[in-house]
Amino acid sequence: MAIRHLGAAAAVTVALAFAAPAHAVTEIQWWHAMTGGNNDVVNRLAEEFNASQAEYKVVPSFKGGYADTMNAGIAAFRAGNAPHIMQVFEVGTATMMSATGAIKPVYQLMKDAGEPFDPKAYLPAITGYYSTSKGEMLSFPFNSSSMVMWINKDELKKAGVEIPKTWPEVFDAAKKLKAAGHSTCGFSNAWATWAHIEQFSAWHNVPIGTKANGLDGFDTELKFNSPLHVKHLQNLIDLQKDKTYDYAGRANASEARFGSGECAIFLTSSGYYGTAKGTAKFDFTSAPMPYYPDVQGAPQNSIIGGASLWVMGGKKPEEYKGVAKFFAFLSDTNRQAKLHQESGYLPITKAAYEKTKADGFYEKNPTLETPLKELTNKEPTENxxxxxxxxxxxxxxVWAEEMEAALGGQKTAQQALDEAVKRGNAILRTFEKTAK
Structure with a gap:
């Protein structure tokens, strides 16, 4: 019996010896928050990179939603076992920046690894979000989107309505849609504060806060209680009374109202494209966000949503070389163009955008160019x-609570926005203390 066991053990040892690679492969752990088809995209990219060379192996791991993934990564860093790469949603940027020692800036990573890297090769509206005021990229753009206005072309045609370009035209179109049978929804939106504070401000080139909306320093003061912001919220309050505008919540569960045909005009992320394509039983398109024509210089440019890839601190130089090679792999023009065309993600480089245009892709798929036209409409300003x-x-x-109070008739537009700014500034001061 003992001899048989010894023989089996020896056989296993020999088999493992033959199976072992000639040299050790350096593993790169990538934590992400992508589900469904997006999870498949992440896995495919890792597989393609791993097959393209023999030194490094990227290992993707799903860690829950965006907030869960970020919290897990920061906790893992404190415990000394953080991943090499972590996907973080765009509004987590300040938190990541303030985590002293927890990150390795991408511009430094690429320089140290000797990988070719030119920040100017990337779309400025995307890189600006993840860069210092000096233009140094802190994280690597990955899945980026922006807000667009989704249009049910069939319903607008029935109501004799042209696709609106301005807010007054949206209000007029919504009233006509209501008269044509859309009794519960003239127009609506998902992501309420993203739509009516964040994107609204950027699109009209007015500040959300000082210090370039916080990009130039954490000691920022909120400014979105201006006359323009108050006018816009008051218009929504007035239209909410008869459901010409119908508030649909803080997040994006309400997007189904567009796919079902209930709301013929609906503002939400350009990343909704895949769902719209799979659910809408009507002819649809996307159009740029509306603007007030009496605001000088509007429209300006939109800002991005989505997430970027952060490199965690405390890793070995050889591991960082692998991460840098992976980022160079992701930046390849053909790969970016293909990823954009298949997934609906925005291409992160100017070359990938130009290639997609040159290939005639947008002539057949104009919906996917709308957010790019918005992001590149003008050179970004500090607003x-x-x-x-x-x-x-x-x-x-907090901002949404105040908007909801105004839409519910409990506060005036001015009161709600004043309070949203006041409460928001208190949160910023608390963060400022912890970030120092």
Whole structure:
């Protein structure tokens, strides 16, 4: 019996010896928050990179939603076992920046690894969000989107309505849609504060806060209680009374109202494209966000949503070389163009955008170019580069609470926005203390 066991053990040892690779492969752990088809995209990219060379192996791991993934990564860093790469949603940028020693800036990573890297090769509206005021990229753009206006072309045609371009045209179109039978919804939106505070401000080139919306320093003061913001919220309050505008919540569960045909005009992320394509039984398109024509210089440019890839601190130089090679792999023009065309993600480089255009892709798929036209509409200003506020998830809830109170008739537009700014500033001051 003992001899048989010894023989089996020896056989296993020999088999393992033959199976072992000639040299050790350096593993790169990638934590992400992508589900469904997006999870498949992540896995495919890792597989393609791993097959392209023999030194490194990227290992993707799903860690829950965006907030869960970020919290897990920070906790893992404190415990000394953080991943090499972590996907973080755009509003977590300030939190990641303030985690001293927890990150390795991407511009430094690429320089140290000797990988070719030119920040100017990337779309400025995307890189601006993840860069310092000096243009140094802190994280690597990955899945980026923006807000667009989704249009049910069939319903607008029935109501004799052209696709609106301005807010007054949206209000008029919504009234005509209501008269044509859309009794519960003239127009609506998902992501309330993203739509009516964050994107609204950037699109009109007015500040959300000082210090370039926090990009130039955490000691920022909120400014979205201006006359323009008050006018816009008051218009929504007035239209809410008869459901010409119908508030649909803070997040994106309400997107189904567009796919079902209930709301023929609906503002939400350009990343909704895949769902719209799979659920809408009507002819649809996307159009740029509306603007007030009496605001000088509007429209400006939109700001991005989505997430970027952060490199965690405390890793070995050889591991960082692998991460840098992976980022160079992701930046390849053909790969970016293909990823954009198949998934609906925005291409992160100018070359990938130009290639997609040159290939005639947008002539057949104009919907996917809308967010790109918005992001590149004009060179970003300090009001439209993006935003970087600490505890942004908490602040969005506070802003939404005040908007809801106004839409429910409990506060005036001015009172609601004044209070949203006041409460938001208190949250920023708390964050500022912890970030120092």
């Amino acid at each position: 439209s580069r993006g935003l970087r506020f600490g505890n942004m998830v908490q602040m969005r809830d």
